[in-house]
Amino acid sequence: MSAGGKPGFKPIADRKTVPVYCIQCVAGPDLLKVEVEDGVATRIESNYGIQDEHPGAGRVCVKAYGLIQKTYNPHRIRQPMKRTNPLKGREHDPGFVPISWDEALDLVAEKLRGIRARGILDESGYPRLAFTSGGGGTPVQYMGTWPAFMVAWGKLDQGYGSGQGLKCYHSEHLYGELWHRAFIVSPDTPYCNYVINCGNNVEAAGGVAGIWREADARVRGLKRIQVEPHLSVSGAVSAEWVPIRPKTDAAFLYGLLHRILVETDWRKNCDLPFLEQSTNFPYLLGPHGYFLRDPETLKPLIWDSEANRARIWSDAIAHPAFEGTFRVSGVELGPDEERWEHRDIEVHTVFHETIEFLRRYTPEWAEAECDVPAATVRRVADEFIAHACIGETIEIEGQTLPLRPVAVMLGKTVNNGWGGYHACWARTLLVALVGALEVPGGLVGTMVKLNRPANDRHKSVLPTVDGFMEYPFNETSREGWQGKPDLRNAYISLVPLVGHSAWAPALGPAHLPWLFQKNPPAGLPRTTKPEVWICYRSNPAISSLERERVAQQIAEFPFTVAFAYTLDETNYLADVLLPEATDLESLQLIRIGTTKTVQQFWRHQGWAIRQPVANPVVDSRDMTDIATELARRVGILGEYNEAINGGAAGCRLSREQFDYGLDPNVAHGRDEIWDAVCKAASHELTRGEEVHGVDWFREHGFMLRPYPQLQWYLYPTVKKRGLRFELPYQERILRHGTQLARRLHEAGIDWWTRQLEEYQPLPHYESFPDIWINYAKEVGRDPKDYPFFALTARSMQYSWGANAGIPLINEIAQNVAGHKGVIINRGCARELGIAEGDPVVITSPVGETSGFAVLREGIRPDTVLMIGQFDHWAMPVAKDLQLPSLNNLTSIALSLTDSTGSSADLARVAIRKGSGPRRPA
Amino acid sequence: MNAPNKTPRWGMVVDLNRCVGCQTCTIACKHANDTPPGVQWRRVLDIEHGTFPNVQREFLLVGCQHCANPSCVPVCPSGATRQRADGFVTMDYDLCIGCASCAEACPYQARTLVHDQRWYFGVATPQERQVEHPDRIGVAQKCTFCVERVDDGLAHGKVPGLDLNYTPACAAACVARAIRFGDFNDPDSEVNRLLAGTPSFQMHAELGNDPQIKYLYQVPAIPGRDLNGDAIDDALADPSNPLTGPHQPWWDYRAAMNFMLGGMSSGLMFLAWLTHQFFGLPQDAFVRLTTAAGAVMAVGLFFVFLKIGRKARFLNVLLRPQSSWMTRETYFVAIIFPALAVNLLVPQAWLPAVIGLGGLGFLYCQAKILHASKGVPAWRAPLMPWLLTATGLLEGSGLYALAHAVAPAALPYGSAAATLGAFATLATGVLWLRYRLGAKAAGIEPLARREIDRISSLVSGLGHAVPLLGFLTLAATSAVAAPVAFVTGAAAIAGGLFWKYRILTRAGFLQSHAMPKLPRRGSGARAAPYRAGYPPVLR
Incomplete structure (x- = not known):
């Protein structure tokens, strides 16, 4: 061994690496390579092959380095599981027992067939099947052909939130799209x-x-x-x-x-x-x-x-x-x-x-x-x-x-x-x-999610008679208003601005179904529980406002299917756990390039692949295979394949110029499906000049073509169409608000009145902090008892990666202030008798959380801060972190919900020194 | 700028205006180098300066600086740590005995030792099994600047620093392009071009290591800020400040035992020889005294043996006499013990000098071992070698007096020995006071100073005043009073042992990190200038 050498250093040229992408959060995708030795994924590094085209010079984010531990996490769900304890709740051990994939899929398919036999809508007119995922829509880039299953299924409720509306840029999403096609x-x-x-x-x-x-x-x-x-x-x-x-x-x-x-x-x-x-x-x-x-x-x-x-x-x-x-x-x-x-x-x-x-x-x-x-x-x-x-x-x-x-x-x-x-x-x-x-x-x-078409915001710049851009408001006219909501969060009925694209349900008041389930709203159909609720790459029992309430509601759902990686706080309440192949184990091709959240401004566009990199370690299945098999067993295989052919896997498989369509009557294997998608995608990108199947993409990782920088700017398109930006005066907001007020009044709905006041053409300021301060009164508490604001902040190391149970991420996140507890102003802490590392208890009018004090100067004395979302009680490793969570302190309340259906990650709290030892060094 | 030089000098430039503290470098390093849980060769500190609302938060990348004048290399007794001509400070895990001298000598907290294999989930994952490094157990480890990647690149005609596959993993992975790697001997290298345009600092430049990570801290037209020295010192009194050095974890009571027992016994060997040579101590008493001293020294050395990470390789300690005081100490051991044995069996007239001077040599080596621990300000203080040597002589005097009190007939004791003891005590007392009063000036930081202050009255009172009084009494009286000798000896030994134990195990805080210049982000210099009084106020 040479001085300084480590045994077995393998020259770069001799290493086997596999290209994949990471889009665990909306700021991606980043491309990376996974080094593999003897069938084991060993290391992750940026894919420097894309450094000249990627707006982050091909570097991969810190979170992606957690993917190997995610793959080999010994706490993984190793095969499908079935609940044996009919009692659900945090206090009840679910008694999960292993079952075969065949049995698991049969169990789920039988429930779904039962729904189809009785009709996919229930007596309230709501879908009997509900589906929730999180991560700002990024799970779509992991769920293979599952979207095709949902298209084939028909109406399902995607309006059960897991933090949407408060952990995003909600007002910007809606008003940004209205004013300049700027979801972000x-x-x-x-x-x-x-x-x-x-x-x-x-x-x-x-x-x-x-x-x-x-x-x-x-x-x-x-x-x-x-x-x-x-x-x-x-x-x-x-x-x-x-x-x-x-x-x-x-x-x-x-x-x-x-x-x-x-x-x-x-x-x-x-x-x-x-x-x-x-x-x-x-x-x-x-x-x-x-x-x-x-x-x-x-x-x-x-x-x-x-x-x-x-x-x-x-x-x-x-x-x-x-x-x-x-x-x-x-x-x-x-x-x-x-x-x-x-x-x-x-x-x-x-x-x-x-x-x-x-x-x-x-x-x-x-x-x-x-x-x-x-x-x-x-x-x-x-x-x-x-x-x-x-x-x-x-x-x-x-x-x-x-x-x-x-x-x-x-x-x-x-x-x-x-x-x-x-x-x-x-x-x-x-x-x-x-x-x-x-x-x-x-x-x-950067992009549109409410306007259409989805992949070109310029094409939605269509004129109105007023000289502004057309916008897909939900109807508030007498004839057009949807008085009987088709989803439980009633987004079409309550929020004209959210539109009705596939993204709209999640951008409506997605926390309200959790509230309505216990407190049925007057004037709307009874909030029935979904007969089957499917949860994918999301943990609403942790990530929602007032999460304890959400966990209780989940526990009341009759049949929950959770795609599960490890045990977590949501799937602890599920009936069936399906361990899908995770990030480095499954196959998918996604669009990259153009302009996307958050600062992904490219001069290129194209496609990138994610693929299995190493030998499997648990009995998991690719989401594509799960979707295909469920479609077959539920009896919607034809519709499912047609949905794939129609573009549900990210790209239409047949157009005038080409046809890579799948036979609708056959259950196709994963590689066969994605081979067709790869060919169609490369054909579309290169206009047929360079057509590649899945094997080529697996070897090369990505394919790009130039994209004009001029497309970054909407102003030239607005000018070309002879239009104006709808600023500053909001006539349409005023009109829709007035109409909506009449519709709701006519329907006997009086619990949305406060929200209706917000429809002002020039929005008058009011003292917004007072809304949260005075909330205490609503639950019978004295606002004076809660003198601090509690906030949260994004953790780059943790956000949206569901990686709270990855010890490597925890280790390096400790280097970033705030990942060890509650950030409190040092002077303020001194007055409260709280020292660095002391246990502290934070209480709000509705909840409590605890952690250790982290004293900093960079925070206002009237504010405390809890980074990320923690305080897990089921997820292995995460449950031992002893970190607090703002989600225990916030409230799901109509009074805290604005006219767009959004609430805020904010609570008024009290702080006191807790008992027990200081944080271990 | 450096003249062109065929031999490269590899180093890094870190732009503090770019770094966002995201730890991508930290985790990329962990991947590239397969480091176990809790070991971070590269990391970024998250620091605050100031008080609300005038606060600045900064991110400071730390790790091995691959110093041009590395203090870890000469202290290594085995030669496991070396410096290549092109600047890499390297580790040979197969040579290292795990003594941690290098870790104590590093003023950048760059080194660590792992004694047991650890797994992230408690049990090994397939990946951890695949990349585990048993050769790194029980030995020192640190950032290598990914020397293998660089060598691999050079062997293939690549340019490390520009070709990212052959650049240290942290620099290649950095998502803010804050870390650049390159050849400081190449005037056209990217690192030199960056340095040419912008002022930079080296961390702890005053310590003379000439570290090869250079920090850029300003953007054009806006100078960085200087920090007030007292404010820095105050901030380092807070153990939760990321800049504050933690207590060194490597040399525990076992290492302290060697400094305590070795100092005492070697001091006694030297004093016994002086008394024998010049003041008539009989050869048989000399043999008894030094044999006992040898036994004490052996116990101390046994504790050191217990402490090292790779016991089977302990003979590697002999490999670096040219610079390592630990090697030299061992050579003195190799002289002292055979001399003691021969002198016990067949006393020779010339052997007491060998034993006595050998003891002095041992004592001085030991003092220099601690003094060479440049990473621990309380140990590297300029007076430390003299303080430790004097204390050894004081303890030796104490041990002599104590032994006499226990066995007065076998171990005669006279005023000459007491006078020597008084001198040793006086010297130790003065040195201690100067060490304590000069601590801040010597760069000893608040947490260590607090410990020094805490023990000082006991050290000066029990450890110095009482023995001084005792030795003077013994020197002044013709008939030695056994109780006086006992108390004097016990106090001298207790004082010495006490401070050495506490300074090693409680005041051994590692050198803090430092950010002498604060970056000021976003000058606005490229933007339109701020126009004072514009726009004009109406009315």
């Missing part, structure tokens, strides 16, 4: 110079691509102001930390708007051509708060200051008026086709209305609300304007576009629940004021 919003980091970051923790939640791009921007000189109650990882690498009071970000942003539009000269601050031509600022408003329209075309009117008359928005108007009072005739279109005709009335513009609206939100007002000094509000606003470079341009792929290198980002919790609309509105307006929306350097969207 990102700075155009490579060109951006100044970012106001309200709680957005991109260095923990943005994945490799986010970290890589931000690091490049940082050393280039990008300045980021981090506005958040605790100093996150992103705060650490920002130029400045502004410790804001929790849930008051909108107040800070309103203060910025006031500074720019009211306190200083907006003509010098703003991108006037953008405001004139690309927003609804010049639109005239009627006395009822709706646009004043041309009676013939019904198009909204603008005052042409040169022609000195009102004209429709689509006319070429060089100088639309912003300020002043105008005498105009026209019509207003109100709710439910109400129509008001006006003759020669005095009207103002949206701009005027906005200025008047913002007048009250001074920096001093903001300081009183959000605890950020007024001087800081003013300085940040001034810096933002100074960095906006209004008037500058940049050439991208031969096309000259505006360059506006400023952005405003929002984080989780800022974006969720009450105040989310306000924060989203204010930040989108801020960037619009300087013309930084959907242009290089500015604020851009």
Whole structure:
């Protein structure tokens, strides 16, 4: 052995490596290679073969390195299991006993056949079959052809949440898609110079691509102001930390708007051509708060200051008026086709209305609300304007576009629940004021989930008569409103903005079914329990709001099928455990490239494969084989195969130019199915120039073709279509809200009234923290007993990977502050007599959690922080971590749910020193 | 910039403005190097400076710095730790005896020893079985800069640092491109280009190791921040501060036994020879005294033997006399014990000098072993060799007095011996006070200083004042009072043993990590400048 050598060092060239992808969280995918020796997966490394194309230079995220321990975890469910104890609950040992795959699939298929025999909808009109998965939709990239099974099945309830709506960027998802086709919003980091970051923790939640791009921007000189109650990882690498009071970000942003539009000269601050031509600022408003329209075309009117008359928005108007009072005739279109005709009335513009609206939100007002000094509000606003470079341009792929290198980002919790609309509105307006929306350097969207088509956000830019982009609102008209919901969370009935794409059920009020099951809502059908509930790559008994309640509801489900990797808190309550082949054991081809969450901006598009890398260690099965076999046993094989042929495995197998379709009447093997998908995908990508089957992909890992960078920006498409961004005035929100209020009133539903108040065209600020403070009263407690805010923050090492039971991840996560307990301000802890490592108990009006104190300076004294989601009680390894969880403290409550059906990861709490020993060193 | 040089000098540049503390490097290293649970050759600290609301949080990558002047190499008694011409500080697990001298000598907390095979889930997984390294049990280990990958690359004409498959795993894996690896002797290397444009610091440059990880801390136009020295010192009093060095875990009571018993016995050998040579101690009494001292020394050495990780290889301790004080100590052992044996069986006139001077040599070697532990500020203090030597002589004097009190006829004792004892006590007392008062200036950090302060009154009072009084009394009286000799001897021994035990097992905190310059992220320098007074305020 050489000095320094280790025995058996194998030269790189002699190593066997297998290419796969990792998309355990939405920030992926990253590509990696798994080294294999003697049929055993030994090590993981980035796939450097894609470093020139991948936006994170081909590096793989820290979480992916946990996959080998995930594969060889001795606590894995080693074969299908069946519950023997009919009593379900945390306190009842499920008595799981091993059964064969044949028996397990028969058991499940029999239940499903029974449902089909009686009809897939129950007496309430709700699907008898429900399905829940988590991870921001990433489980789809692991579930093989399971989506085809669901398509073949027909209506099933995907509206049971496992944390959706509060652990995502919920308001941004909905309003972002409405305003600029931005389910997720990102700075155009490579060109951006100044970012106001309200709680957005991109260095923990943005994945490799986010970290890589931000690091490049940082050393280039990008300045980021981090506005958040605790100093996150992103705060650490920002130029400045502004410790804001929790849930008051909108107040800070309103203060910025006031500074720019009211306190200083907006003509010098703003991108006037953008405001004139690309927003609804010049639109005239009627006395009822709706646009004043041309009676013939019904198009909204603008005052042409040169022609000195009102004209429709689509006319070429060089100088639309912003300020002043105008005498105009026209019509207003109100709710439910109400129509008001006006003759020669005095009207103002949206701009005027906005200025008047913002007048009250001074920096001093903001300081009183959000605890950020007024001087800081003013300085940040001034810096933002100074960095906006209004008037500058940049050439991208031969096309000259505006360059506006400023952005405003929002984080989780800022974006969720009450105040989310306000924060989203204010930040989108801020960037619009300087013309930084959907242009290089500015604020851009990454993808769509509510608009269609799914893989090209530009194609959904279709015109409305108002000059904005079309949007798939759920109907609120008398005729169109869905008075009898088809899913238990009633998203189509309650949330017009969430639309009705396949993603919409999970983006509706997904926590409400858990509430409605015990507290049936008046005016809606009785919330029946699903006869069969299937849970995949998700642990709602851990990851939900008020998780104890959720676990109790799960325990009441009559038949639960859990795809299970190890025992966890949800499958502990299941009837059948199906151990599916995990990340490094199963086969799937996915789309990569284009623009995707969170900062995956590619100049390429294509496909990547995940495949079994080593000899199997447990009796698991590939999800594709499970789906095929269940489809066969349930008697829907034909529909299932047709769904695959139609694209349910990620790519249509037959088009005009090619046909790789599967025989619908035959149960195909996994490799056969994916071989067809690989061929169709490569054919589609290369227009038939280079067609490859599954073996080629297994060897090469991925296939790419160029994708234009111009596609990153929506502004050119909006301009090309002659459209405007629907900002700042929200006429459609007002109309839908008013109509919805009438529909609900007509249906006798009075428990959604508070939510209806949020449908304002210019959203008025209210003291959002008070909603959480006063919640204590609702459950008979005194708010004064809960003097602290409890928050959570993303853990890059843990988030969404279901890797709480992986000791390697735990070991390295310990190096990142907060992974050992509850973060408490050091000075505050001193006053409470709490020392580093002391056991502490955190109580909220509805729950309790405990952990060890981690004392830091980088947190407000009125706030405590619990990273990630822990406090497991069933999952091996995880249950020994002694880590707290905010999910024990939060509440599922209508009063904490906003109009989009979102709540927030936030609770008011008390802290006390616990008993027992300090945290072991 | 360095002149072109054919021999590369491999090193790293870490950009503190890029690092986000995600630990991808940590985990990539664990994969590439198959390290067991709890062992992290590479890791990133998560640090705070300041108090709310003026706080800065930083991430500091740490691990073996592959120093140009590595303090771990000369202390290694077996030659297992070496430095290659191209800079890699390497480990040969098959030579290492597991004495942990290198770990104590490293001021960067880079080394560790694992004595038992450990598994992540308690039981070995197939993967752990596949990649286990039994050769690393009981020996020192640390970051290798992935030397095999680099050598593999060089053998295939690749450029380590640029070709990621042949770059240290942490640098290749870094998702922020914060870690770069390259040749400092190549003026055109990426690492040198990065250093050329931006100021950098070396961690603990003042210690003289010339570490080869260089930290970039500023972006163009915005200087990093300096830290107030007192604030740093205060922060290091907090054991939960990630910068604060933990207590060294390797040298426990067993190592302390050798310093205690070895110091006492070797001091006695030297004193016995002095008294024999110059003040008339008879040969037979000399034999009795030194034989007893030899027995005490043997017990101490046996405890050291118990401590080393690879006992079967203990003879490898002899392989590095050119630099290792542990090797040299062993050579003195090899002289002392045969001399003692021969002198016991067939006394020779010249042997007492061999034994006495051998004892002194042993004592000095032992003092230098502790002093060479550069990773432990309380041990590497400049006065440490003299303090340990003087203490050994004091303890030897004490042991002599004590032995006389127990067997006065067999072991005659006179004022000369007492005078020597008084001198040794005086010297030890003064050195201890200077050690204690100069601790902060010598770089000893708060947690260790707290321990030194805690024991100091007992050491000075019981260990120095009482023996001094006793030795002076014994020197002044013609008839030695056995009780006085007993108390004097016992106090001298107790004082010496006490401080050595506590300084080894309670004040042995490892050198803290340091971030002398704070990065300031996001200068805004490339953006439009902030225009004071713009936009103008209306009204």
